[in-house]
Amino acid sequence: MTILLAEPLIESCGFNPSLFARKMAEKADTDNPVRFYDAGTAEVIAAIRRGRHWLHAARMVYGGAGNYGNGAAARVAPIPLFYRSRRLVESMAEAQAAITHAHPLGVEAARLQALAIRYALEGVEPRQPPERFAAETSYEEFRSRLQLVPSLLDKSPVMVAELLGNDAPAYEALAAAVYAYARAEGDPAKTLLYAISLGGDTDTIAAMALPLAAAYTSELKGVPARLRENIENIEYVKRLGRQLHEKSIECYSMYG
Secondary structure, rough: HHHHHHHHHHHHHOOOOHHHHHHHHHHOOOOOOOOOOOOOHHHHHHHHHHOOOOHHHOOOOOOOOOOOHHHHHHHHOHHHHHOOOHHHHHHHHHHHHHOOOOOOHHHHHHHHHHHHHHHHHHHOOOOOHHHHHHHHHHHHHHHHHHHHHHHHHOOOHHHHHHHHHOOOHHHHHHHHHHHHHHHHHOOOHHHHHHHHOOOHHHHHHHHHHHOOOOOOOOOOOOHHHHHOOOOOOOHHHHHHHHHHHHHHHHHHHOOO
């Protein structure tokens, strides 16, 4: 989904919700068990494929409440890499989330994750974001967990998972990812290991934690080359990253 979000940013010189929804409908491999799309996201994409407008499709799931899973936060990294102002990072993170995750908690997780990446790019110390977010968010599900992070930095993975959560709800995954990044003090290899050590929805938590460390260090220092090079479509991902950076510069030179 991260790739499917990056591509329309490059093609449209910014976030285009209709194009992103179309990309999801055309390319999202929802039947592949390796991709492990949650039922709500898969249902939204199926509705878009049937011709339902994305604005309505996302509100159809879970009795009309919308999806509050972690998928929108997990894919959001291209947004803070493309946009420069905090206002646009927040608003576009929320906009891309709304395509599949209409529930306010799913949207809030995407906003906070995008801000966390932005802070990392700005060089904010890894242990500062939890306190900032706890003060900024209006949702108790996030605030209560983020407030706990500083006191858990020397605790066992079992205790951390019990108190923060480690599953698909967006507030659990966001807190777990921020925790792994903070505990590792931004070290990419340690961030990855801490994220995995929490158990539960490890692939998504790691996919949220590692971009923070990569943004902070501008590299994947310490992550074994065999792991990096075995990433699916790694050469395309690298090329897409370069294109995203170049297009961001180009678009800002044209539109400011």
